[in-house]
Amino acid sequence: MTVDVLSALPRLAQRLGGAEASLASAERLSGGASMETWAFGVEVLGVVRDYILRRRSAPFDPENSRSTSLAAEAALIRAVRAQGAPAPPLAHLCDAHDGLGEAHVTERIAGETLGRRIVTDPRFEAVRPRLARQCGEILAVIHATPPPSEAQLKTADFRVELGRYEDAYRSLGAERPVLELAFRYLKTAAPEPVDPVLLHGDFRNGNLMIAPSTGVAAVLDWELSHIGDPAEDLSWICVNSWRFGRPDMPVGGFGAYADLLAGYEAAGGRPVTLKRLRTWQALGSLKWGVMCLMMYQSWVGGTDASVERPMIGRRVSETEIDLINLMEAGL
Template sequence: MTAHPALLPALMTRVVGAGVLSGLTRLSGGANMESFAFDWGEGEQAGGYVLRRAPSADYMADRPFGHVDEAALVMAAYAAGVRAPEVVGVLEPGDGMGTGYVMRRVMAEVSPAKILADPPPSLLGDLGRELARIHSIPLNSVPAAIPLMDTRAALAELRARFLSYGGDRPAIALAIRWCEDHLPEPAAPVLVHGDYRMGNIMVDADGLAVVLDWELAHRGDAHEDLAFGCMTVWRFGALDKPAFGVGSLDEYFAAYEAAGGVRVDRGRFDFWLVYRTLWWALGCLQMGQAWRSGADPTVERVVIGRRTAEQELDLVRLLEEEAPEGERGRALPAPPGVAPVPTGEPTNAEMVEAVQGWIEASIKPASQGHAKFEAVVAMNALGIVLRDLGAGVRAEDAVLAAALLGGTTTLAEPGLLARLRRAVLDKCAIDSPKYAALAAARAEWRG
C-alpha cells in the first residue's frame, strides 16, 4: 500500500464511524487495481471491508471514467437488485490515499479452479439471471461518464493498436480482418459489465454471491457480455462446458432470456466471441507495453504480456472453419528441432533454471499474501525464458500479417492454415504450456 496504513482509520471513521482497524491484508487477485481486505469496528459491531484503489494517479489518466463514477455505477447496480458489492464510501483527495472506494466484504469463493471443481447446481442459471439483471438496469440511472461503445470505432482502435505494436502477428491480423468483414449492425444499447467472467464473480453454497470488477463497464451490445465469459481462457480448462466452464450455451442462454435478457442471436454471439478474444490478445500485448514504458513495473505485467499466445491459439481455433475442408485436414509442418544438451560452462538456460529453483526453494516458502503471489509470477516468467532460450520460435511475421490484414491472403491459400496452426502451437508451448486448449488443439490438429 503506497499510502501509509495509518490513513485508513481516518477514512473509515469518515465513511462508517469510529472503530478499530485490524487484519489489513493485500489481496493477491486483481490484474489492474489494488485491493486490501480488513476489519473495522469493535466487538459485535466489527465488520469486514475491502478497499479498491488505483496503484497510481497516472494509471487512471487514460480511463474513460474514474473511481467516483465507478462507485456510483456499482451503487446503482446494487440499488437495482444486482448482486453487486455494497459501496460504503469513496476516497476523497483529503484522504491522501489516491482514488478508490470501500465495499463491504463478501465471504465467498472467488477462485475459478475451486468453483469449477464443484459448482453449485444453480450457478449457470444464476449467471444468466444476473447478467439479465445487469442489462435491465435503466440507463438513466447510470452515471453519464459511462461511455457508449461504437463497435466500428472500437474495432478500428484495435487495428491501430495492433499496428502500433508492430502489426506482425498473423493470427491477430486474421482476426481483425474477420471482425471487419463480419461487423454486425448496431444493437439497442444496454449497460454492459465488460468483464463478466469466472474470476470476477464470487460463489457460495447457494450459488452466485456477488459480481465484482466494474471498471470496464460501458453502454453497448448485450452479446458482448454474453460472449466474454464463454471465451476459452475464462473457462479455466473446462473446455467441454462452453458457458463459463459450467454448462452448455443452450442452458445459459435459456436462463438469460427467462430472466428478461434480450433474445440471443447466435451469429452476433459468435462475432463477440472472436472480438473479445482479439481484444484480450491485444490487451496482453498492452500489458507488456505498460511494463516497457515504466507505467507498471511489476513482473506480472511482462508475464501477462506473453499470454498473447493463448489468445492466438484460440483465434485460430475459432476461425479455422473459414478455411476449405481440404485445408482443415492438411498435415502440420514439422516442429522446430530440440537444442543440444550442454557440456561446457553453464548456459543461460541453466542459470535461469538455477534462479527459478532458488525462488521455489527459498523465497516462495518464506513469503505471504501478495509477496507469495509475486514469487509465483516471477517463477512463471523465468519458466517462459527457460523454454524460449534456444527454441527458435517467433510469432512475428510482418509480411503475412499485412497480407491477412489487407485481405490479399486468406485461409483458402494452400498450406496457410497448417502454418498458422504450427506457429500458434509452438508459441503457446513456450509461453503457456499448461493452457488446456493447447493439449486440445494438439489432439485436433495432430500436432
C-alpha cells in the first residue's frame, strides 16, 4: 500500500489538535527500508506544537522480524515513562481513520540526536561528562520496568543472539576470517545467563535525544526492545562504531565505563562486571558487522536500491579491527 503521508497529515493534525487545528509544517527526517520518521507541527489558535510521526513503510512480519510492532512500542513508552525513564510522551497510536498504516505519534523533544555532534559540538561540552552516568541511571530504570504483556516481547540471551547472527552470517555466503574467529571465540567466552529484564535493545549514541543543558532528554526508537541480559544494553552504547572518532571515550564517545556502571548501580541496577560488558560489547561489534553485510545483501537482492546500502558493506572492516583489538586484549 502506497501512502501519501503529506496529504494524510492535515487530517492527523485535526485529530491531535481538534477542529481548529491545522498542519503548520512537515518534514521527513529519515527513512530506512522499513521505517519512516516525520517531524510535523500542529497549529491551534496561533500556538504550534511539534510532533514526531513514526510509520512502517514496508509489510511487517511479527514472526520473523526482530522489531516490535508500533503498538508494542507505544505500550513500552507508556510503561517506562510510568517508571520515570525519559521517553517521548505518546500522543496518538494511529488507526485506520488516519490512513497512515501502522504508525504512532509522539511529542517532539528538543535536543540533538546526531552522535557526531553530541561528541564534538562545543554546545555539549559542559554536559558531556555527565552523560555516561545518566545513561547508567536511565538503563537501571528501564531494566526495573515490568515488561508490558501486550508488547509480546521476545527473549534472548548471549548464546541465542550469537547463534542468530551466526546463522545470518552463514546464509550470506561471506568468507570473513575475523568474523569466523569471533564467532568461535565468543562461544567459549559466553557469560552465564542472569535473570532477564526489559531491555531497550538499541541503546546507543544516535538514539538518545541530548539537550545541551540537561543531558539525556529522551531515549528514542524502542522497536528492538526485548527481554534479556542487562549487560546487552550497557554494552551496546560502548560499541566503538558509535564512539564517533573517540575510542578513548568508551561510552558513546563521551564517557567512561566506570561512570556508566556507577550510575547503573546507584540507580538500583544489579552490578555488572566490566568483563561481562566487554564480552557483550564484542558481540555488539560482531552483530553490527553482520548487519552491515546484510544491508549490503539487501542491495544485491534488489530490496533496497539506495546507494547507502552497498556502501555500508564497507563498514564491516571497522568491526573486524575492533573485534581483533578486543580479542587481543582478552576482552
